[in-house]
Amino acid sequence: MSTILVCDDNIAVAEQYAYDLRRLGHHDVQVAGSGAAALDVLSRDAIDCVVLDLEMPGVDGFGVLQALQDRGSPVPVIVYTGTGSYDRCVEAIRRGALAFIDKEEPVERVAHEIEMAIERRRMRDEIAMLRRYADDESALLGASPAMRALKDAIVRVAPIPSTVLIAGESGSGKELVARDVHRLGANPREPFVAVNCAALPDQLVESELFGHERGAFSGAVVQRKGAFESAGRGTLFLDEIGDLPLPAQAKLLRVLEERAIVRLGSSRALPVPARVIAATNRDLAADAEAGRFRKDLYFRLNTHVLRVPPLRDRLSDVPELVGRLLESTCGRFRCRRKRLGPAVIPLLMAYDWHQNNVRELRNVVERMVIASDGDTIGPEHVPLEIREAGVSRDTAGAMPGRSFLERKAEAERQILIAALDQHDWHVTKTAQDLELADHASLLKIMRRHGLTRPSTA
Template sequence: MQLNKENILIVDDDLHILELIQRHLHRWNYHTYRAVSVKEAVNILRDSQVDLLITDLKMPQIDGFELIKFVSEHYPDLPKLIVTGFPSVQDSLKAIKSGVAEYLTKPFTRDELEEAVTKALSASRAKPKKPTQPVQRDAYGEIIGSSEEMNEVLEVIDRVKDNKATLYISGESGTGKELVARAVHYQGKFAAAPFVPVNCGGIPETLLEAELFGYKKGAFTGAEKDRKGAFQSAQGGTIFLDEIGNASLAVQARLLRVLQEKEVTPLGSHKPEKIDVRVIAATNNDLAEMIRKETFREDLYYRLSVVEIHIPSLRKRMTDLPLLVDKFLLKYGLEYKDRYLKIEPEALEVLKRYSWPGNIRELENVVQRAVIMCDKSIQVKDLPDHLKYAIDMPEDTLTSLAEMEHKYIKKVLRATGNNKTKAAEILQITRKTLREKLKD
């Protein structure tokens, strides 16, 4: 029997109620997801297409109203059905104000549940959808972004995910190169095969060859038994060579041979082993400059860069910043505060003014810290000082040092309400020096 197209998420900490509702919905040919906590429900909502939410209200840690609030803010067109064993007039009114489509009191009959589900879904189908902002595509794991720059990255992922062409990912530190490598692997037809990451910059040169190619017993002191290398472990799948620019010339020579011959020879062996592996390499180094300095092999570069993906820096895709902030607020709000946190518009503007030299990794750290420091929502006071007083200046603008200093002093004074003592403290100069600079 063909399933109905709707997917229904059921959230209740009572397993008996969960199973009862799920059993009925399956009988009516709906596909269901189930969660015993709000945290679990949020993860399902993020990763799946859901057409109706059925939730209890009284649950430990985070209650159902918090979930309803989150859904209303992030999925405004998703209909919501409450089932509760503790009905009250207050809760009913609160539910109606929150946009809940239907409200059922436990115990309820099968017919009452069917009627409520049908009404909620029917009302949702009939309701005109509000135009929404462009959102990222669904199928790229942890990658967040709907900017033109990120859409170009996703288009390349689409083209390469189902073949084993060698791929080179470039970009500044903190832009998410491993996320892109994982998306290429896990969104393609080889997703069931292994994905093996190797940090070429984090392994001593003397051990990197053994890590990559494996070794035979007795190959060197301490080699007490045969061991597979990363290439053999990735058989049929993908090996991700992160920070490839840090590999020595000797390792580069062996890698070149692996790419040419499609085989590896473990240390201590003379017998090559055939491999079937997609190679993805990444670095934040300037390989062109390294080639000029003869610290990176030009022939290896051309072997690695059959297809190249350049990940833009965060400052070049700032329209994605609110989406990234939402992601980290959700992650760390649940982890540290057991609830969902918002960011005040003024604080978001501060984040938008900053140039983010550390890219997404730096943004995540800032949001994580702000979640820990804040009370009910992220405010400007919860952000680090170096963000609050950052100078808002286009990236390519060139100006004199004196003018830069003048603008920065004015910015700090504005931020401190013209409090010269506080401004001098932030600038780490005396009040006398500040007065002299203001006269100038």
């Protein structure tokens, strides 16, 4: 829900607008009776849009606009005026107002302008965030349709302080996603604390999460801060949440609801400002149904879910991933940069990576680097089980749950990669082979798909 501020020296008019806007737009509306009062609210509260009267005694509408500009405030302002003076409205726009309306106009117009202003602001924020996504070094590789959809979802959910659940198969990149949510969140410079719920013995899990006082249990010889406290205003990442013992689940739910923790052996509640991200590779819905996971906690976690696609749903990311993995593996092994011979990528793109997704691919790249003596990795260095898997591509049944458009785009991407690989990424030859008009047409399609020659191909 957005919060609107209506500012008018005639309080009755402001209240009427507030009433109508609450009813029409389901907004939260605040009212200010003077320019000074409005500036006061704006410096204190998060306001999404201001509806501002121009003629007021004291600080008038122009004064408010000026002050907002001086503060560098991004809040959109819609001015209204009763005098119908066009010049004054133009002047207001010049001073930073987004739109103007006449007091005679129906309130629906105002509501509409507000929606537009908020939407514009949201889009601007999102574009700024996407830029940040592109500029910064995100460890999350891949420009396949499925990965783009995931990155869009990350950008959308990151600024919201709510709890996020990341679901995906083993090795699909859940931890990298969690780090991106943190990086793009409100407090990227605060700590990112990860706790693997599966790795902790049952007796220790609660003390690890919530901390304990000295003497809280035998062995608790010193006071200890828990992970919630260590995360501070940053992010607490609860990995393998499905393995959290049931008693700890009950406590976690309470913490999420009350935004406060109590250390073991203490009775004092401490506030929890950290954002919580949980991850699982299990089917939590099924676990909740079977009584292995608390239903109430599951519903609490299930509000914002990021689903990390398995690698088999984005095989067109394989070349980029292999390029990077080759680079890092050769770096780690201190061997010469090896390159991929033809026909390797198609083999890797015909496999379904069902066991461990990207982690499995990383292991295979390591094995190929070790298996090849020279500088070039050929199909003979691809592990036998992959060469022989001979995945029967069931195109119609593949990528369940994904939209037709996404599947179509992924297929197109894979066709391009196969053709490019066959011609050693020679654009003109590939364009001819695909019977495209010229190499510029191919380049255009490649750009649309975010395709460039993998660094070590």
